[in-house]
Amino acid sequence: MASTINLVVMAAGKGTRMKSATPKVLHPIAGKPLVQHVLDTMALLPAAARIVITGHGAEAVEARTRGEALRFVRQMPQLGTGHAVQQALPALDDSAPITLILNGDTPLVQEATARALAEACGGTKLALLTVVLDDPTGYGRILREGQRPDGAVLGIKEHKDASEAERQIREGYTGMMAAPTAALRRWLAALKNDNAQGEYYLTDIVAMAVAEGVPVVATQAANETEVLGVNDPVQLADLERRFQRCEAEALMRAGVRLLDPARFDLRGTLTHGSDVEIDVGCVFEGHVHLADGVKVGAHCVIKNARLDAGAVIHPFTHIDGESQPVQVGAGALIGPFARLRPGATLGREVHIGNFVEVKNSSLADGAKANHLAYLGDATVGERVNYGAGAITANYDGANKHRTVIGADVHVGSNCVLVAPLTIGAGATIGGGSTVTKEVPAGGLTVARARQATLPGWQRPVKAKK
Structure with a gap:
């Protein structure tokens, strides 16, 4: 022809x-x-x-x-x-x-x-x-x-x-x-x-x-x-579900386990290994690859990402590699309620917990940020423990700057790391610190005001009308 x-x-x-x-x-x-x-x-x-x-x-x-x-x-x-x-x-x-x-x-x-x-x-x-x-x-x-x-x-x-x-x-x-x-x-x-x-x-x-x-x-x-053509929103929705059912059945015939094929949405391409499990309400966009043994929890949205063998994505996680694909290493644990933005690259057995956001950052094998944290434009070494409430202040109002955290660093809770910044391997950052200067390897760095108490201090009260 x-x-x-x-x-x-x-x-x-x-x-x-x-x-x-x-x-x-x-x-x-x-x-x-x-x-x-x-x-x-x-x-x-x-x-x-x-x-x-x-x-x-x-x-x-x-x-x-x-x-x-x-x-x-x-x-x-x-x-x-x-x-x-x-x-x-x-x-x-x-x-x-x-x-x-x-x-x-x-x-x-x-x-x-x-x-x-x-x-x-x-x-x-x-x-x-x-x-x-x-x-x-x-x-x-x-x-x-x-x-x-x-x-x-x-x-x-x-x-x-x-x-x-x-x-x-x-x-x-x-x-x-x-x-x-x-x-x-x-x-x-x-x-x-x-x-x-x-x-x-x-x-x-x-x-x-x-x-x-x-x-x-x-x-x-x-x-x-x-x-079937589309003339109104009812027909559009019906055709969407027919399409998704066909995609779901093809995946299941190839060995993917979908807990409910009626609650599955593919808006791109999904490739996979063996023993992949996908819970209800998940949306896959762009190109996504799920390697052997990957488990995706309920109501996750995953776009342009590669998840290596054994990675577990807990419910309500949002992975968005729209402009730069996201890479999740083997055995990593992500979520629930985590957000991986473009350029997030996670090594083996990395833990990203609830309400943690990672953007344009790499975390080496075994690094952990388990809750309530932000990592933007950062390079994080192996086995780093990144505390709750810690953030990288990567934007000065005009330009983005990078934070480099060496292997085995412990960042305490509620810290602000003001980029550009390098933290040497094995260093510890005391909780509540705002760090603006290079941190040498191995020591403890604390950058916060000395605690003071004023005895007998009275809170202000509203003036009576």
Whole structure:
């Protein structure tokens, strides 16, 4: 099928029923715009031309849409699906005998289905992608000879124009087709808008093909989910759960233990080793790798991170490697309620406890910050014990500075380490200290005011009115 296809994706609709200022095709499934799902899947097909038809919110759609060698054409105003594809005609490559037309709001269509649709066309037939539904409301109905399931396709009747008898037909048109490129140009030029909506329907070309004796064939999608479109928030949420269920089942078949696949969300890619366990309510974004034996507690959010073997992430932990991936070493214990920000790199058996935040910092093997602490722009040596309430003051109001803490340092509770600062190996920082100068190795450093007591001191009281 090398470069025999013009790929056209319709993404011009407003999506009025979404009741949103965001163009419909930019609403997300699994954290990615609907139309981007289509383009990413179709990137697996060789195409002579890749064309996206935009309209409502065209600037936003074009800015958010990525793909190799995409060409955008605009439909202004939006006068129906046939009118939309008319706008793509100047961009078609006539050397490609097949034009494949897909919907930008049908995100889960599979490569195999699209490929089969193009092959059914073969450059000589009009091929329609159909689906049999218990409730095909809103779908154009497939009209067949004698209304037999195996009868020749005679046309498509839009739901809005269908009679009551025609609305009983359960085979619906998905909005996706493959047509001979030369014939498509001819048919689109002949479209008329004499229908209830005053629009140019792409589906009208079916009757034209039949009249010319061009064979019209229908191929059915592998399943209902991959051809479901999105028209309102209810359908968006339903498709999200269908997608997530498919992802969860694939992970479980590969050996991952999900405590409840209905409460799992993947918004990127998740790779894993063996004996991985994931509790309920977890969200994975970007690229995440969970090595052998990793356990993720309930309600964690993990983005762009690698967790090495045996790491345990306790509940309600937030790991965010958005701009710089997070690395968690083997056997590390993280959380609950911990936050690892971009650039956090943790060695083996590091402990990061509740309400501890780590940003752009490395902690060597065995280092511990067990509660209520902040480490920013720091290099922490092996076996450091970082006390509760301790912080690195890494920002002077204009620039960030680094703190270097040597191996086996003990930082007492409630300390402020003012960067740039180096603390030598084996040093101890007394609790409550504000440290601004280099600390030598091995000794005790205390930097706080001497305690004083004023006997008989009276607290102020409010003045009586």
